[in-house]
Amino acid sequence: MKYVPYTYKITFKETGEFYYGSKYGVDADPEYFWVKYFTSSKTIHKLIELHGKDSFKVEVLQTFKTSEEAQLSELKLIRDSIYKKLSLNGNIGGICINPNKGRIIKDVNGLTSYDKCQEKIYNTKHNIILDNGLTIQENATKKAKETALNNIDENGLNSYQQCGKRLKNDRNKINPKTNKRIYDEIAQKAKETALNNIDENGLNSYQRGAIKQQESALNNIDENGLNSNQRGGLNRMREKNGAYDTFYYNNGKINKRIKNGEAIPEGFIKGMLPEKTYPCKYCGKKMKKSNLSRWHNENCKLKGNL
């Protein structure tokens, strides 16, 4: 076996990512590169494991007489390229520059080390039950909630309320006419927050607000024993209906509505005029005009018999 130190470049064909290295140990011989020797890079080994050794383009760049020369050349190659996006080199001469290069390689399931780590953390958070019966995640959420609720400012508002107030203030500063997009965005966010803020009864913020409002209306009783809802209903009825609290009077010729408590004109007595009746032209029965056209005259049962 010859001793020929060398530098090499390995390119992962799929992505164009590349790795520079050198071989300068006692068994250095470019003839065995990618035959017996497949670099010492863990990142490349991982890729070989996943994609096979044929998914690389391999090049011996230069050969040297001494190991120092090979190492120096390698240093220069890496130094000039390690900050490039496609570089798979993680360190220069043993000094770690980018420890995460190997971690972004996806395994057969398409997961990187990061993903797997995330999965591990997720499982830990959600599957381990603490003494209080809560998962780590639930316990953390509970603690954060308690902290937020106990963090009262000088206005007596807790963290949630402070945040809500800030948001509202921010929103009020925006003119919906000139800044419609931002205004709508904030409104949309507030809506989502309210809809997602579900309590132990399964109610969102809007529903809780509506119930609160309803309760306070029902409990707000006036001296007549009416609650807010009933007062509101009564007022609306009065506004809409001109006949509210009026009575019919007549003078023998016309009917007139007179409001309760108002003076009654001379000659008028309480009650309506007797309604005028008309005879059916087929059977002669007398009745109010509205019934006549509906059940008699042209609709009279006797019409055909005559």
Ligand SMILES: [Zn+2]
């Ligand atoms: Zn008739």
